[in-house]
Amino acid sequence: MSIDNHTHPPYMKIFGILAVMMLAKVLVGISDLPKGLSIGLLILISFSSALLVALYYMHLRFETKKLWLLAFIPFPLVAILILTVIQEW
Amino acid sequence: MTSQAAAVELPGRRPETGVEGVYTLKLGMWIFLLSEVMFFTSLIGTYVILRFAHPEHFAEPGEVLSIELTAINTFVLICSSVTMVKAFASLQHGDQAGLKKWLLATIILGTTFVGVQVYEYIHLIEEGFVPMTELYRAEGGPLYGSTFYLMTGFHGTHVTIGVLALIFVLTKAMRGEYTPQSLGGVEIVGLYWHFVDLVWIVLFTIVYLI
Numbered sequence: 001m002s003i004d005n006h007t008h009p010p011y012m013k014i015f016g017i018l019a020v021m022m023l024a025k026v027l028v029g030i031s032d033l034p035k036g037l038s039i040g041l042l043i044l045i046s047f048s049s050a051l052l053v054a055l056y057y058m059h060l061r062f063e064t065k066k067l068w069l070l071a072f073i074p075f076p077l078v079a080i081l082i083l084t085v086i087q088e089w
Numbered sequence: 090m091t092s093q094a095a096a097v098e099l100p101g102r103r104p105e106t107g108v109e110g111v112y113t114l115k116l117g118m119w120i121f122l123l124s125e126v127m128f129f130t131s132l133i134g135t136y137v138i139l140r141f142a143h144p145e146h147f148a149e150p151g152e153v154l155s156i157e158l159t160a161i162n163t164f165v166l167i168c169s170s171v172t173m174v175k176a177f178a179s180l181q182h183g184d185q186a187g188l189k190k191w192l193l194a195t196i197i198l199g200t201t202f203v204g205v206q207v208y209e210y211i212h213l214i215e216e217g218f219v220p221m222t223e224l225y226r227a228e229g230g231p232l233y234g235s236t237f238y239l240m241t242g243f244h245g246t247h248v249t250i251g252v253l254a255l256i257f258v259l260t261k262a263m264r265g266e267y268t269p270q271s272l273g274g275v276e277i278v279g280l281y282w283h284f285v286d287l288v289w290i291v292l293f294t295i296v297y298l299i
Contacts, residue, residue, distance in 0.1 A: 008178055011171055011174050011175065011178070012171070015167065015168075015170075015171045018167050018170075019164065019167060022160065022163055022164060022167065022290075023160075025293075025294060025298060026156060026160045026298070028298070029150055029151075029156060029294075029297070029298030029299075030150070030151060030156060038299075039299055042294050042298055042299055043294070045294075046290055046291050046294040047291075049290045050287045050290050050291055053170060053283055053286055053287045053290065054283075054287060057170050057171075057173075057174050057283045057286075058279075058280055058283045058284070058287075063111070064111060066111070067111050067116075067119060070116075070119055070120070070123065071119065071123070073123060074123045074126040074127055074130075077127060078126065078127065078130045081127070081130055081131060081134060082130070082134050085131075085134045085135060085138050086138065
């Protein structure tokens with residue numbers, strides 16, 4: 001990890017953002033918003049939270065380009081998996 | 090000696106040179122985590138397909154599962170990610186006391202998460218929500234109960250394994266085996282722990298809120 005060549009990310013600030021995002025998710029989840037809008041918002045908030053964890057807590061933000069490439073390998077595979085499974089719908 | 094060989098000869102350590110600057114153990118953990126992405130995607134993907142194909146066999150959010158309790162538990166897991174990253178940062182600064190303190194906090198929070206999940210399971214089973222529940226049985230099998238317990242059960246198992254790994258790391262930290270020059274074990278367990286947190290962020294949304 002090349003994190004030690006950088007100043008530490010603001011861990012507590014990121015924690016605050018994650019906590020607020022979690023609260024927002026719960027509020028959207030229990031709200032009377034239209035189902036489609038609610039699902040869209042929930043997915044957006046969830047993936048933003050997950051991205052924050054990966055970038056700053058797993059320090060992916062400070063990793064080498066090759067590790068970045070490695071980290072993104074599953075995503076095309078995930079897309080293929082979803083497309084395959086969706087045929088069963 | 091090549092940098093690759095150096096990485097092999099120093100298991101658990103963080104050589105400055107490694108495979109593209111990533112030492113062997115860490116590369117191995119990343120590859121393992123990527124396989125875990127596929128594993129959880131298959132579980133979540135199956136759930137989503139079944140859920141939208143047979144909506145009548147799944148309960149609405151909050152109807153069967155407690156959103157409040159699980160939201161608190163999610164917060165506990167997010168807190169444990171902060172304590173884990175603080176443990177790693179302490180070690181980087183050579184703060185051994187901080188390392189032990191934050192590792193212990195992570196273990197306590199992780200154990201709390203598992204404890205709350207067990208409590209939730211007991212409560213749900215008492216209410217009759219079991220994997221083979223007739224209440225949510227679609228043509229072909231009981232969908233809601235089986236998918237719920239499969240996904241959350243696998244995640245809970247991952248958290249439990251993480252707690253055990255953290256206890257092992259804490260034991261080594263108590264013996265002073267980690268230094269700013271040799272912090273591989275803490276970093277590797279940290280990566281696993283954050284990944285488990287990341288998966289739960291998505292699972293909580295899919296299972297409890299949608």
